[in-house]
Amino acid sequence: MNHIPLIQAATQTLIDHVDELTALDQAIGDGDHGLNMRRGAQAIQAKMDVLSTQTFNEALKTMGLTCMSTIGGSSGPVFGTLLVTLAKELPAQPTSADMARALDACIKALTRLGKAEVGQKTLLDVLDPVRQLLAASGDLGHAELLARVRQCADDSVQATAQMEAGRGRSSFLGERALGHVDPGSRSMALIIGSICDQL
Numbered sequence: 741m742n743h744i745p746l747i748q749a750a751t752q753t754l755i756d757h758v759d760e761l762t763a764l765d766q767a768i769g770d771g772d773h774g775l776n777m778r779r780g781a782q783a784i785q786a787k788m789d790v791l792s793t794q795t796f797n798e799a800l801k802t803m804g805l806t807c808m809s810t811i812g813g814s815s816g817p818v819f820g821t822l823l824v825t826l827a828k829e830l831p832a833q834p835t836s837a838d839m840a841r842a843l844d845a846c847i848k849a850l851t852r853l854g855k856a857e858v859g860q861k862t863l864l865d866v867l868d869p870v871r872q873l874l875a876a877s878g879d880l881g882h883a884e885l886l887a888r889v890r891q892c893a894d895d896s897v898q899a900t901a902q903m904e905a906g907r908g909r910s911s912f913l914g915e916r917a918l919g920h921v922d923p924g925s926r927s928m929a930l931i932i933g934s935i936c937d938q939l
Contacts, residue, residue: 741833743796745938747803751781754927764923773815773923779810780819792879800827804851807902815924817853818863825849836885840875843867861903862927866896870932887937900925 754761761774771851772817783806784791791799802825829842847867853911858868873892877885900922 741796744792746935747788747791747799748785749934749938750931751784751930753930754778754781757926757930761923762925764926766893767920769923770813772813773798774928776812776815777819777927780807780816783807783810784801796832797827797830800824800830813873815853818850818924819927821849822846830877836874836877836880840871843871843874846873861900861905861922861925863922863924864923864930865900866904866932869893869896881937882908888939890933890936897921897929898923 758778761777762771763774765771765773784803787802787806791802794802800823804820804825804827806820807823808820810816813818825846826842829845831838834842838895847858847864850867852866854862855863856862858864867891870889872886873888877888880888898921901920903922
């Protein structure tokens with residue numbers, strides 16, 4: 741599997757959606773999520789020559805460490821931990837079952853990191869439904885599985901609008917955060933969608 745098109749697509753999608761992510765974060769957070777994610781995406785793109793010489797798992801680790809060092813706020817450690825954990829858990833040619841197991845490890849790592857849980861209006865509320873779908877995918881064909889993963893991610897983002905925030909700055913808003921999509925969840929869904937387009 742050539743990982744470079746996946747990386748290029750995911751990072752460019754974040755860059756292209758900077759205004760949307762900024763607006764989402766202005767509603768319930770610091771307003772800097774879009775800019776932070778763009779900074780991380782651009783830093784990863786700047787390392788494309790190095791990433792192209794690395795294995796899939798090495799590239800995941802490099803991107804994770806890059807996120808930790810370049811993305812401000814909580815998003816750096818969160819997305820960095822996600823990528824570094826995937827680097828440890830995924831085989832070189834992952835199946836949907838491998839991906840489900842790796843996402844389970846990611847969710848546990850992120851729960852330890854941020855003390856957040858599923859249902860508290862974070863990107864975990866995208867990762868966990870996608871994990872469940874992959875674990876139960878059975879004999880689904882390739883195209884149908886990708887379509888379902890993309891739809892699951894998008895639907896899960898919209899569901900965060902009906903959740904009260906349990907962690908982060910938006911948690912101080914209480915019920916005022918209702919009706920607003922979680923920016924980190926939207927970033928996660930954008931990444932998932934862009935990867936599905938390339939697979």
